[in-house]
Amino acid sequence: MFAKRIERLTSSLVRDILAAASRPGVISFAGGLPAEEALYRPDLAQVQSAQQLNCWQYGQTEGEPQLREAIAAEARALGIACEASQVLVLSGSQQGIDLVSKLFIEEGTRVLVEAPAYLAAVQSFRLFGADFLPVTVDPTAGPDNQSFKVALEQAQLAYLTPTFQNPSGYCYPDEQRDRIAAALDTAGVPLFEDDPYRELAFDGAAPQPIVGRLKHAPWVYQGSFSKTLAPGLRLGFLIAHPILVPHLTRLKQAADLHSNRLSQHLILQALQGGLHEHVAQILPIYRERRDAMHVALQRHLGDLVTWQKPVGGLFFWVQFKQPVDTHALMKQALEAGVAIMPGDAFYTEKPALSCLRLNFSHSTPQDIEEGMARLASLLR
Amino acid sequence: MFAKRIERLTSSLVRDILAAASRPGVISFAGGLPAEEALYRPDLAQVQSAQQLNCWQYGQTEGEPQLREAIAAEARALGIACEASQVLVLSGSQQGIDLVSKLFIEEGTRVLVEAPAYLAAVQSFRLFGADFLPVTVDPTAGPDNQSFKVALEQAQLAYLTPTFQNPSGYCYPDEQRDRIAAALDTAGVPLFEDDPYRELAFDGAAPQPIVGRLKHAPWVYQGSFSKTLAPGLRLGFLIAHPILVPHLTRLKQAADLHSNRLSQHLILQALQGGLHEHVAQILPIYRERRDAMHVALQRHLGDLVTWQKPVGGLFFWVQFKQPVDTHALMKQALEAGVAIMPGDAFYTEKPALSCLRLNFSHSTPQDIEEGMARLASLLR
Structure with a gap:
């Protein structure tokens, strides 16, 4: 059945x-x-009184324009050259994993993953039929360069969580990110970089995302507001290479039309004043x-x-x-x-x-x- | 790629x-x-002041327990024998279409659809590889009984919008619903009944859903709060035959972990006092x-x-x-x-x-x- x-x-x-x-x-x-x-815990009474709330009607699949602008600006500050048109607001970054799975993965698609890797991503890739190319991530030294290159020769997609990886906690240093970016460019393999923990940096800021170092390879970068603000609001985002955006947008439309507009409003307010203070x-x-x-x-x-x-x-x-x-x-x-x-x-x-x-x-x-x-x- | x-x-x-x-x-x-x-347009200030809001942390994939209870009670009043454990809260009923597509449809799966049918459902089924068995819905008489039976002999899933269908506007009368339920039971074909317009009844209440008339066939019934309350809150629900619930729950978890908790809170408040008055x-x-x-x-x-x-x-x-x-x-x-x-x-x-x-x-x-x-x- x-x-x-x-x-x-x-x-x-x-x-x-x-x-x-x-x-x-x-x-x-x-x-x-x-x-x-x-x-x-946003002050809903203030939200209500401060302005005419306009979040009850159907909205745009891509997300609220102001929020997309604000997310793109944050990403540029991290070293990802991008425009608001490349931003897709997500109903939590788990949704990005679903959309990227749909875009790239069918039975037999070879996906490079870290070993260990984020469990819910592996489950989604498997659901869509992925074959895995695991690359061991040493908790002290990260992935071995040679093993990574060998896996990349076979891979059709690479999924990495280079910043405070779940579960290993490992954070790829600059030179490793540069080497991996160069290898991805050479192989032409799309990179899906998942970056939900970046703001939770206890001993100094994390290095620039790998997608910001790519020159040719297609990429999807995603982040979350669940670790910095509130997971119950179910809001994340992805930013993608321009050739991927139209497909991901249609896949998002087929998945849930668009994301919750009240959450988008609350998160935009936090981005405009208070997110970084809250994190601090x-x-x-x-x-x-x-x-x-x-x-x-x-x-x-x-x-x-x-x-x-x-x-x-x-x-x-x-x-x-x-x-x-x-x-x-x-x-x-x-x-x-x-x-x-x-x-x-x-x-x-x-x-x-x-x-x-x-x-x-x-x-x-x-x-x-x-x-x-x-x-x-x-x-x- | x-x-x-x-x-x-x-x-x-x-x-x-x-x-x-x-x-x-x-x-x-x-x-x-x-x-x-x-x-x-819920009064957010009142929401904030009336109680300790507890909707910021991660929540349950299935949805908030009280909301599931309230949805099950509404469904029982419509003639669908069900428990809260069969209810899955959705991020809009478009998500139900995605989850049901994932559950049943792969390349070559034969899906009985109305002709005309709801466009976004057809698009989702097609994305997952469905072959269609269209049954013409006459705007005055609905689907022809014989054509329906013939299509059902081939079908692996039937998707129907029997109440104020989008786009035809047709509403299946009682005797047609009974005949279709009997035919589905005989064929053992799962029914996916999409029911977002039921409350928008201008000339008297709509007949009992078809799923409430089934004796054997597996079924998924879904509804929406987008037409009665506010689409920007992106909240819908599905209710399913018990054998389908565990799979749909895991698919929901892989899609977005769980639905927005603030929306669930606002919708529960509306269900507890005011939804039917608002509709009136x-x-x-x-x-x-x-x-x-x-x-x-x-x-x-x-x-x-x-x-x-x-x-x-x-x-x-x-x-x-x-x-x-x-x-x-x-x-x-x-x-x-x-x-x-x-x-x-x-x-x-x-x-x-x-x-x-x-x-x-x-x-x-x-x-x-x-x-x-x-x-x-x-x-x-």
Whole structure:
């Protein structure tokens, strides 16, 4: 009865973990939620009184013109030469993954992905029939240059999250970005650069996006307001090479006509005054939690695992020195009131090491300490 | 470079018409916009002050529990036996079309559609590779029973808009709905019933949905708040047979994680107090415009075309007595400041008669009279 792609809809393991993680009393390192204290809560009364709100009728598929202008200006400041006409407002950046999948991927399309990679992107690519070319991302050194080039020779699309990658936390330095941009230009392979964590930089700004360094290769760049403002507003954006924009616009129209106009209005207001101040205010919350998890890992698991202290984003990527059944551990941990995410969920092939992704943004420093202590007692 | 489906992304004719139709000074019968005067404009200040708003964090893919309960209760009152667990909140009902396409349609899937049919659904089905089995919907008598049965023998999915169909305006009576439900049960073909216009009933309530009459066949029913409240909020819903819900939920998660929570909050408030009153208030606006277009058609085009006065929805479906090049007429009309939609856009095969779809909801009675006079002068 169903289309063949439905067989490729991956199991609900992650959904099950996240559902269990949201139970009261569970300390969750499993999800990727912003801190409750960091959420942007716009003053709706002020929105209403300050101006004639005009957001109730159908709107444009591409997004509100002023918002597109503001997004393009922010992107130019990051070093992406672009016009507002290349901007498509999205109903969250997950939608960009759906649209790019539809544009490029059918059964057998070879997609270069990082290993580990963002899970929901891999799931979408798989749904549309992708074959994967995984390139290992070392948590300290990133992708190996030679492996990347070899994969690129086969690839029809490359998907990268070079800035505070989910899950590894790795941030590609300038010279690596330059090398990758040159390789993509030579191969003529389209780049899909996913950049939702850029603003959550704890130890200095991230380097210019890779798409800003490309000379020939087609590209799609996307960002999100979910980590800096409020995920409940479901608003993100993509910016694309001009040859891709008309197709992506029609795909967006077929997906949901256009994005929520009230959210677009609220986000535009934030962009025009307060987004960067808001981010500056929330960074200390994240930095404190990041540091708390680093200290708790040292204290409780320092002899069992290795990790890098992330310089941005929402996650620690933890590798066990000895093989561990992380799925069994996950179940035991849930019984002990701690939710963790097994690392193999982020791979398209079985990984060499046992690993975990641990989210630090949604737990208080006290809960981080307590959760890590519980985890350690299970492992001993 | 692109997936093969991109070749099936239909041309931008309709987008071009709608863009031209939105130019200042153009009287537009081309789109499907609610009356500006009928838009629901929630009091955001009151929303803010009345309660602790909790809509900024990530939410559930299926939608807010209270809203799902309220939608299920409304559906039960229409004669659809269902629970809240079968409800999926959508980012507009266009998203339901995308999700159902993904669930059922791949290259060569045979889909029974009405002829004419809702354009954006046909485009989505085509994008995913559907082959069409069109069943002619007579504007007076609906689909022929025998033709429907023959098409059903081949079909793998049936897509119907039985209530104030876009574009024909036709509303299936009870006995036709019963016959179709029985035929679907016999054939075991899943029904996708699209029902966005039900509340816009000018001459009495519409009959029970077909899905409520099914005994065995799987089904998806969807509705929208765009016609009754505000399309800019981009919120709709689907209700599905229990065996389909887990797949549709995962497809929704891959498409945009979940729908806008502020919109869900605003719509829930409307459902809890005021939606039906709001609809009762706006119906006279629509009835007046519908009657104005009926009179203007009689006055200006009565000898050239045939039509049924629609008992609901947003459109007149007008058939020429003699062949007319409706695309040339559309261009001439645009130059004369009137936007119309050629009827062949709504067919998967070339239709037997020349026809137009004329929207009456977004123009004042004066503009309807003026626009129709201009159209008539072009035709003489």
